[in-house]
Amino acid sequence: MGLDGLPQFADGPQGDVPPQPAAPEAKAAAQRRSNRQFIAILVAMSVMLVVGVGLILYPTVADAWNRHVASRVVAGYVERVADTSKEDREAQLARAREYNESLVGRGVTRFLPTEEEKKEYNAILDITGTGIMGYVTIPKIDARLPIYHGTDEAVLQIASGHMEGSSFPIGGESTHAVLTGHTGLPSAMLFTGIDTLEKGDTFTVTVYDDVLTYEVEETHVVLPDNVKNLEIQKGRDLVSLVTCTPYGVNSHRLIVTGTRIPTPEEAKHATYENKALKQDMLITVIITVATIAALVTVFTVQRRRLRGAGKPSRHARGRH
DSSP states (O other): OOGGGSOOOOSSOOTTOOOOOOHHHHHHHHHHHHHHHHHHHHHHHHHHHHHHHHHHHHHHHHHHHHHHHHHHHHHHHHHHHHHSOHHHHHHHHHHHHHHHHHHTTOGGGGGSOOHHHHHHHHHTTOSSSSSEEEEEEEGGGTEEEEEEESOOHHHHTTSEEEOBTBOOSSOOTTEEEEEEOOOSOSSOOTTTTGGGOOTTOEEEEEETTEEEEEEEEEEEEEOTTOOGGGOOOTTOEEEEEEEEESTTTOOEEEEEEEEEEOOOHHHHTOOOOOHHHHHHHHHHHHHHHHHHHHHHHHHHHHHHHHHHHHSOOHHHHHTO
């Protein structure tokens, strides 16, 4: 075949073949897609980080807040006591002693009060009108909790509850006060740790400005309906701390009983330093600062990455 029979080829694209984008434009489009994906991943990771840290911090923050509230309640009680006249104080204590005397010899029936008895009970030692009758301090577990009338769940979520039918915690012969509290709550420590109390450890109960000290003498684990260890013993001055056990099961009750001992003079005027509250706050601050630093670092790196992606390369600049 001669040269004239060869097909003729055009110098440019023929037909409907679309023009291909220039290499720099394609690279920029790919970079934008990559940046969007990276930002989406970054946002998701940041959200997961914040949620994760929140879950980790919740028990610590919640407990710190509960301790702070308890401290404020106790401080308010102390202020109210200071404003209470000697006559009113003596009148309330006299009513409490009379109530305690009425319990002696009643057996378990004292834990089943009538409506009239409940009304009378709730009015005794309630100088603030909020139900608080004093506070308990347990140095070994670094706890100081308000003591409220009754053992309603609303009370036990935030403080210690005085078991109605037990003696008011004002001391005296033939008395046995029972203070209850939750253990192992995710939002508050409360009585968590009283299982570590041993014979010889002490705790105090403060009603008005009387600081009564009790020394642990025995502990018992019993079924919920077993109140034998809460009996009033003739001539003795006792206080029992009661909580559910074991953790998470709560099938039994732990009873830690203390007997009255003299309160050292310095303890009557000692200020309370809530070390656990300070520790909770320190942990919260450290983790929060670390989380913020991590987020700032990630966002800074991404910002620089995006800025770098938007600048033309040296090779691209050299072609102009």
